Amino acid sequence: MSIKTKLKERSARVEDYLRDCLEGKGFPKRLRQAMEYSLLAGGKRLRPVLLLSFNKLLDGDTDAALPFAASLEMIHTYSLIHDDLPAMDDDDLRRGRPSNHKQFDEATAILAGDGLLTEAFGFMLDSALERGLPAGVVIQAMRMMVRSAGCAGMVGGQMADMEMTGREDVNLDQLRAMHAMKTGALLTASCSCGAILAGADLDDLRRATAYGKEVGVAFQIVDDILDVTGDEASLGKPVGSDEAQGKVTYPSLVGLEQSRTMAEEHIAEAVRQLDVYSGPEREFLEGLARYIVDRVQ
Amino acid sequence: MSIKTKLKERSARVEDYLRDCLEGKGFPKRLRQAMEYSLLAGGKRLRPVLLLSFNKLLDGDTDAALPFAASLEMIHTYSLIHDDLPAMDDDDLRRGRPSNHKQFDEATAILAGDGLLTEAFGFMLDSALERGLPAGVVIQAMRMMVRSAGCAGMVGGQMADMEMTGREDVNLDQLRAMHAMKTGALLTASCSCGAILAGADLDDLRRATAYGKEVGVAFQIVDDILDVTGDEASLGKPVGSDEAQGKVTYPSLVGLEQSRTMAEEHIAEAVRQLDVYSGPEREFLEGLARYIVDRVQ
Numbered sequence: 001m002s003i004k005t006k007l008k009e010r011s012a013r014v015e016d017y018l019r020d021c022l023e024g025k026g027f028p029k030r031l032r033q034a035m036e037y038s039l040l041a042g043g044k045r046l047r048p049v050l051l052l053s054f055n056k057l058l059d060g061d062t063d064a065a066l067p068f069a070a071s072l073e074m075i076h077t078y079s080l081i082h083d084d085l086p087a088m089d090d091d092d093l094r095r096g097r098p099s100n101h102k103q104f105d106e107a108t109a110i111l112a113g114d115g116l117l118t119e120a121f122g123f124m125l126d127s128a129l130e131r132g133l134p135a136g137v138v139i140q141a142m143r144m145m146v147r148s149a150g151c152a153g154m155v156g157g158q159m160a161d162m163e164m165t166g167r168e169d170v171n172l173d174q175l176r177a178m179h180a181m182k183t184g185a186l187l188t189a190s191c192s193c194g195a196i197l198a199g200a201d202l203d204d205l206r207r208a209t210a211y212g213k214e215v216g217v218a219f220q221i222v223d224d225i226l227d228v229t230g231d232e233a234s235l236g237k238p239v240g241s242d243e244a245q246g247k248v249t250y251p252s253l254v255g256l257e258q259s260r261t262m263a264e265e266h267i268a269e270a271v272r273q274l275d276v277y278s279g280p281e282r283e284f285l286e287g288l289a290r291y292i293v294d295r296v297q
Numbered sequence: 298m299s300i301k302t303k304l305k306e307r308s309a310r311v312e313d314y315l316r317d318c319l320e321g322k323g324f325p326k327r328l329r330q331a332m333e334y335s336l337l338a339g340g341k342r343l344r345p346v347l348l349l350s351f352n353k354l355l356d357g358d359t360d361a362a363l364p365f366a367a368s369l370e371m372i373h374t375y376s377l378i379h380d381d382l383p384a385m386d387d388d389d390l391r392r393g394r395p396s397n398h399k400q401f402d403e404a405t406a407i408l409a410g411d412g413l414l415t416e417a418f419g420f421m422l423d424s425a426l427e428r429g430l431p432a433g434v435v436i437q438a439m440r441m442m443v444r445s446a447g448c449a450g451m452v453g454g455q456m457a458d459m460e461m462t463g464r465e466d467v468n469l470d471q472l473r474a475m476h477a478m479k480t481g482a483l484l485t486a487s488c489s490c491g492a493i494l495a496g497a498d499l500d501d502l503r504r505a506t507a508y509g510k511e512v513g514v515a516f517q518i519v520d521d522i523l524d525v526t527g528d529e530a531s532l533g534k535p536v537g538s539d540e541a542q543g544k545v546t547y548p549s550l551v552g553l554e555q556s557r558t559m560a561e562e563h564i565a566e567a568v569r570q571l572d573v574y575s576g577p578e579r580e581f582l583e584g585l586a587r588y589i590v591d592r593v594q
Contacts, residue, residue, distance in 0.1 A: 027448035031456040035448070082411060087403035106384035110407065111456050114379060114414065115448040121418050122443035128436050135432035139425050146419035151324035151332070151412040159328040159408050 003287035010052065010284075011045035017070045021123065027115070034104045034112035039077050041095050047072040047186060050215075051194040053288075054208045057281035060198025064131035068141065068197060071120040072190055075149050078116035079186075081109050083158060089245065093238070117149075133197060141196040148189035157182025166246040172253055179220045180213075187219060188212035207273045214270035215289055221263040224249035225256060225296045260296060267293045300584035307349065307581075308342035314367045318420065324412070331401045331409035336374050338392050343585075344369040344483060347512075348491040350585075351505045354578040357495025361428035365438065365494060368417040369487055372446050375413035376483075378406050380455060386542065390535070414446075430494060438493040445486035454479025463543040469550055476517045477510075484516060485509035504570045511567035512586055518560040519589055521546035522553060557590075564590045 001009075018039055022032050048069035055065045084091040084099040085106060092102050101109035124145065128138040147153055160178040164170050191212030195205045227242045228251050242249050250259040270289045274282050298306075315336055319329050345366035352362045381388040381396040382403060389399050398406035421442065425435040444450055457475040461467050488509030492502045524539045525548050539546050547556040567586045571579050 022448075025449055026453075028453045028456045028460070030460065031448055031453060078411075082407055085404075085407065087407060107382075107459055108456070110379055110382065110384060111452055114375075114410075115452045117411065117414060118443055118447040118452060122440065122447060125436055125440045125443065128433075129440060135436050136425075139422055139432050139435065143419065143422045143426060146415055146422065150415035150419060151319075151328055152322055155408055155412045155415060156323075156325045156328060159325045159405070162404055163325070163327065 003284075003291045006284060007044060007046075007049060007288065007291070010049045013066070014045045014048040014052075014070060014073065015040075017066055018073060021067075021070060022119070030104070030108060031111060031115055034100060034108045035116055037103055038081050038094070038100050038112065039074065039116065041097060043073075043095065045073060047076055047190040050187070050190040050212070050285075050288075051197075053281055053285055054191050054194030054211075055198045057277060057279075057285065058195055058198035058200045058204050058208075060194065061131075061133070064127055064133045065194065065197045066127075067123040067131060068127040068133075068138070068193065071123040071145075072186065072193075074116045074120035074123065075145070075154075076186060078113040078120070079149075079154055079158070081113040081116070085109060088158070088162070091241075127197070134199075137197060137199060141193040144189050144193055144196065148185035153181050153185035153189075154183075157185070161247075164248060167248070170248040170253075175248055175250070175253060176217070179217070183220050183223075184213060184216035187216035191215075207276070211270045211273040211285070211289070214266045214273070215292060218263045218266040218270070218289075219292055221250045221259050221266070222292055222296050224251055225259050225263070228256065229296065260293075263293045263296065300581075300588045303581060304341060304343075304346060304585065304588070307346045310349075310363070311342045311345040311367060311370065312337075314363055315370060318364075318367060319416070327401070327405060328408060328412055331397060331405045332413055334400055335378050335391070335397050335409065336371065336413065338394060340370075340392065342370060344373055344487040347484070347487040347509070347582075347585075348494075350578055350582055351488045351491030351508075352495045354574055354576075354582065355492055355495035355497045355501050355505075357491065358428075358430070361424055361430045362491065362494045363424075364420040364428060365424040365430075365435070365490065368420040368442075369483065369490075371413045371417035371420065372442070372451075373483060375410040375417070376446075376451055376455070378410040378413070382406060385455070385459070388538075424494070431496075434494060434496060438490040441486050441490055441493065445482035450478050450482035450486075451480075454482070458544075461545060464545070467545040467550075472545055472547070472550060473514070476514070480517050480520075481510060481513035484513035488512075504573070508567045508570040508582070508586070511563045511570070512589060515560045515563040515567070515586075516589055518547045518556050518563070519592060521548055522556050522560070523592065525553065560590045 022035060051069040051072060052062050052065060055062050080094060081100045083089050084094055085101055091099050093099060100112060124138065124142050127133045128135045157178055161182055164178060188209055191208040192205060195208035230239055232239055267289050271286050274286055319332060348366040348369060349359050349362060352359050377391060378397045380386050381391055382398055388396050390396060397409060421435065421439050424430045425432045454475055458479055461475060485506055488505040489502060492505035527536055529536055564586050568583050571583055
């Protein structure tokens with residue numbers, strides 16, 4: 001079975017959960033529609049799949065961790081909705097469809113994002129309240145989520161990205177630091193929260209975190225490469241939008257070839273973290289890491 | 298000592314905590330400035346004071362509950378920043394100063410709101426992780442917070458408010474239901490979370506919740522009255538802005554006199570909830586309830 005098929009198989013479980021999770025909660029209709037429009041727009045569900053996979057690798061109860069995994073996708077989705085707003089990146093398209101504020105309106109898009117972020121914390125809590133994960137463990141994992149989604153993570157990274165846009169003097173270290181916050185932190189938290197929720201010891205947690213960090217860097221480099229070499233159909237947005245928006249990228253700083261080499265090195269380092277494990281979960285996580293960089297070979 | 302002085306005395310503790318709580322966390326400078334601009338803009342700190350007061354009334358450890366109390370003010374502040382945005386209520390003034398997006402810019406204001414909301418959950422967790430409150434109790438209180446701040450609460454209420462604005466067929470029940478979500482839920486959660494964090498039994502929790510609900514309704518009615526009868530200096534925004542924005546209010550539906558009577562009835566019901574308690578906390582909570590409605594006598 002190809003890694004793409006395996007990924008799809010695993011994300012189906014997350015997809016099912018996401019499809020029903022906002023039902024029957026008494027949310028205003030238009031608000032719920034706007035939230036579901038973006039939450040159920042496809043996507044690889046990479047973050048929840050990473051959480052569940054590390055959780056399983058370390059013998060966790062993945063049924064109990066499922067709401068927590070889904071909350072990662074909600075936080076990811078809210079960030080996309082807000083980033084697309086006219087005052088931010090001003091993107092009209094997302095995954096080949098009108099972005100949230102184009103399909104609805106700006107006010108609804110802001111509130112749909114706020115709602116997804118707030119409710120995401122509710123689903124994390126449900127891992128303890130409804131699925132029986134130990135309260136202390138859930139609190140620890142949530143602290144990690146706040147750190148990675150908040151001002152020293154994703155929100156701060158988006159701020160740094162906006163401050164960098166249009167500047168010509170950005171160097172590789174600054175670019176790396178920005179991406180580590182903007183996209184790396186949440187990908188890393190996906191892995192480490194999977195480990196924490198499995199009750200992992202410090203060594204396992206360290207390896208999950210390192211894997212997440214390396215995959216996160218590679219993921220961003222590949223994203224930058226595809227913005228140059230990809231096609232609009234598979235990207236779901238126009239090619240070259242980074243350059244058009246005046247964004248510094250890995251290819252713009254070190255060239256395409258060097259960017260590819262860097263991505264491969266980070267993936268190799270991610271895979272090295274898995275050395276001590278064996279079995280199907282290890283194979284899946286290795287395949288997933290390689291798949292990310294294979295898209296630009 | 299007047300209730301106003303007592304309120305100020307108690308809010309000073311919250312103020313001190315809020316002043317330092319974003320320091321040394323590695324947040325991007327402009328983001329932190331924008332967050333602090335709105336977070337430290339004064340205000341009565343009613344929500345955290347209510348939490349701490351119910352916590353104390355029920356023999357809780359208010360030092361341990363302080364980060365949780367502060368998180369209420371962060372959530373309240375984020376909601377004000379987002380509500381003021383051009384796509385929402387489009388308010389240029391807040392507490393007599395330029396609103397966040399006027400002082401900074403729209404993108405920064407959106408991110409400052411997102412950041413405050415996310416970090417607020419971090420401070421709730423700190424009540425368990427750093428101040429020793431039992432993890433299970435903190436999880437329960439956080440669930441209450443999500444419910445009141447999320448799509449069945451504050452965010453949903455703002456959505457409902459926007460859908461009602463400009464409509465002429467809104468009745469009293471719809472107005473009540475909208476306010477119960479938009480402002481009532483968070484005020485109620487302030488009281489009930491104070492009780493939960495003190496390890497309260499179900500009867501105490503029920504009374505705290507009822508007090509919060511009644512005070513919340515009265516608070517909103519008074520807010521609507523002041524928008525008609527107040528002066529710009531003490532409101533910090535132009536008089537009559539509700540009418541100018543096409544918002545239905547209590548005075549517009551039932552008149553000023555009837556609105557005042559309704560506010561008094563709700564305050565009387567709130568005070569009745571305190572009947573079983575005695576001592577300085579009970580007195581403070583009674584004084585606070587009466588103070589809210591006294592502003593429009």
